Amino acid sequence: MKQIGGKLKQMREQNQLSVEDLANAAGFAKTVIWGYESGKKQVSVAHLESLADYYKVSVDFLLERNQAVTELDFLKVLDLESIKLVVDDRPVNDEELTEVASYLQIKRRLQQQDS
Numbered sequence: 001m002k003q004i005g006g007k008l009k010q011m012r013e014q015n016q017l018s019v020e021d022l023a024n025a026a027g028f029a030k031t032v033i034w035g036y037e038s039g040k041k042q043v044s045v046a047h048l049e050s051l052a053d054y055y056k057v058s059v060d061f062l063l064e065r066n067q068a069v070t071e072l073d074f075l076k077v078l079d080l081e082s083i084k085l086v087v088d089d090r091p092v093n094d095e096e097l098t099e100v101a102s103y104l105q106i107k108r109r110l111q112q113q114d115s
Contacts, residue, residue, distance in 0.1 A: 003064060004036070004039075004043055004048075004064075005036050005043075006037075006039075007062055008036050008037050008043070008051065008062065009037040011051075012033075012037070019033045019034060022054075026047075026051060026054055027050075028050075032047070048062060048063075
């Protein structure tokens with residue numbers, strides 16, 4: 001219980017929020033936030049989801065659970081319709097993806113030459 005409380009406190013402090021700020025933004029009482037952070041109160045599923053949405057992270061991240069990692073080879077992506085890559089709130093298109101991959105390849109070759 002303390003593990004999730006510590007993570008919640010860390011997230012709040014990293015976002016430079018007071019307990020009152022977070023309570024107001026999340027719609028919880030300050031005592032609820034204090035209870036969660038101190039480990040004296042168990043975080044409800046609904047509140048956990050709300051906090052994950054507020055911080056724009058996954059529930060697994062807040063719970064510090066290992067998340068499955070999917071390896072994606074930029075050069076082998078054939079169908080961008082099944083993947084939504086976004087930069088500056090705009091979707092990345094095929095041409096931009098090719099440019100990124102080319103840039104990385106050139107950068108890595110230059111690094112190898114310098115080594």
